[in-house]
Amino acid sequence: MDFAGRMTAVRRAMQHHRIDLLALPPGDDLRYLTGFSPLADERPCYLFLSAKAGAFLVPTLNADQAERYIRQPFLVYADADGPASALEEVHSQFGSPRRVAAGDVMRADALLLLQRQWDDAEYVTASEILAPLRMHKTAEEIDVLRRAAATADRAVEAATAACRSGVSEIEIAQAATAGFHAAGATEVTFTVVAFGPNSAFPHHQTSTRRMEPGDPVLLDLGSKLDGYCSDITRMAFLGAPSPRYREIHRIVEDAVQAALASIKPGTPIREVDLAARRVIERAGYGQHFMHRTGHGIGLSGHEPPSITHTNEMPLEAGMAFSVEPGIYLRGEFGVRLEEIVGSTCPESLGCASRRSSSSRLRVTKFSASSRVMCE
Template identity: 60%
Template sequence: MVSRRVGQARRRLEAEGARVLALPPGDDLFYLLGYTPHPDERPCYLFLTQEEALFLVPELNAAEAAAHVPFPTITYTDAEGPGGALREAHRRLGAPPVVAVGDTMRADALLLLQELWPQALFIPGARVMAPLRTVKSAEEIAALRRAAATADAAVEAVFAAVRPGVREVELKRVAEDALYDAGAQEVPFATIGVGANSAFPHHTTSTAAAKAGEPILVDLGSRVDGYMSDITRMAFLGSPPARYLEIHALVEEAVCAALETIRPGVPIREVDLAARQVIERAGYGGRFTHRTGHGIGISVHEAPSITHTNERPLEVGMTFSVEPGIYLPGEFGVRLEEIVVVTAQGPQILSRLPRDLRVL
């Protein structure tokens, strides 16, 4: 797999007119190697050209990396710093006119490369890597499905733990424990929003307590075998009023409209527009403040972006979220999220949890 993916990256590198691809620790590196070292302030790079591959790594990570990185390696100690190792990389790689750098590279690590190759034009590494990662293999989809199962279990655990007075942070801990118990190897996020906090699309979980007569938004994600889950579901503590039920039903209608649009060859923009038009017709267009979805894989947010400006056609194997929402500041918000795989027959939803409002 490593040789195949490295070969694909080299072909993309050539197509973009770049001489060197420089990747830091992170998701792009994991995609190529099935491994990424711990990211910190110490510079670390995989350098890839048409002829060479070179791994520059701090000495404290070198032993672990040796078992995963099948390329020549240059190391440096904390006392030495990376200067000598970078000069050796320059000696081996020469002076490239164009360098593609990984999008998540730290600014200080990028500045070192700009000092190393002052004559080079630096371009986003996503131009090389994103096209490789957008369409998933059967093995990748299987990993996403395993991750989705852990997310389903965690949502159920959170709903079972909701009672008047329980704090968001306590429910977050329930979610994290449930994700690990279900097989997650990492829990990048677990967001709980009670009451008016559910109206913040990216709420930071707080010490706010659940109250009767209020909704609870649960948005969480786990990593299994390198691949992510992401799900959002809603519950209500007590009997929901008509206004809440109206908004929940609108968001569900928007999800269904988007799902009905998904099939190979359809422009991505149509998925966003299908959901957005439902909400706009009901008069809440200004309260749907984000895109309909994002790609998902090794990263929780990756290509494709499900916006009304994306003209790219859907392809079999694309995986992304469908998550319209309506947010009413000071009152509540409703978002429902599915992760889907594009198949020849249409969308395949990875979660097995219904989107029905859970009344607690």
């Protein structure tokens, strides 16, 4: 990754937004600029940048590792001493900034330390300058996202292969986790597994509920590879799907296709959301689609752009985002299908078809003899 180029771009953005000082804690913004991703704990750690200077305040235990990534002067403090004297050095180096951009995921105690150093400054969120940069991926980033998506494909395969009557949601989540790791994922970020009525909760917390014949199965799985995220949602079914399930699944699939067909550079983002939403509303289920159609993805699982019906921003080259409409019928089941796509190429970055390519898992014909069918 071109970290030097990113550093130049962020300083240019700081100048444009009249930001005198940027302060980033451990997190995705720091990784974007440096490649460094230390554990975020109670020890203050910040990258400071001004127009012409920089400094990295870091506890002793992370200093050696940070030297591989950080090209700014170090201000190191020991646990026994705390960061007070190092922060005083930062204050003397950067003077009295009028506008400070603080990292969006900064701990409250870390932010309060900054505000005590520069109590007269105006504070804004760092996303004001970093989100537009991170939103436009390079070809190298898209390639990593594609490889991350491949780990999600494997996780879906592993999860559906483990589906059988009596298995628990947690056990399927464990199978998905094993699939991620077998495919080379460096981190598993979430495994949402929802059987039957639980699938009507968009962000269900995976439980001990056991699979029963006639259960729809919602799999929403995510991982990281080299810092970049995957996110996929697929449906499976134990036994023969009911006519009602088939109807809802068809509507959601049509909504996905409508959204994908709307994607091209220059199209207002709202049109992607509306394309999916209109399909569901015309089918009479608009009130059961209660979330946006998608979200950006990159170093963070959820990042700009937000695919909502109010977002007038045009689709631009390098954007990567999810398309994931859903219908949720409380007490019955929910159906959601998710693709990760690019703004200039609406084909999925992953390969796990919404209609599984596995010979064991059928959907085009809902054969009663099929043990598990995956959509």
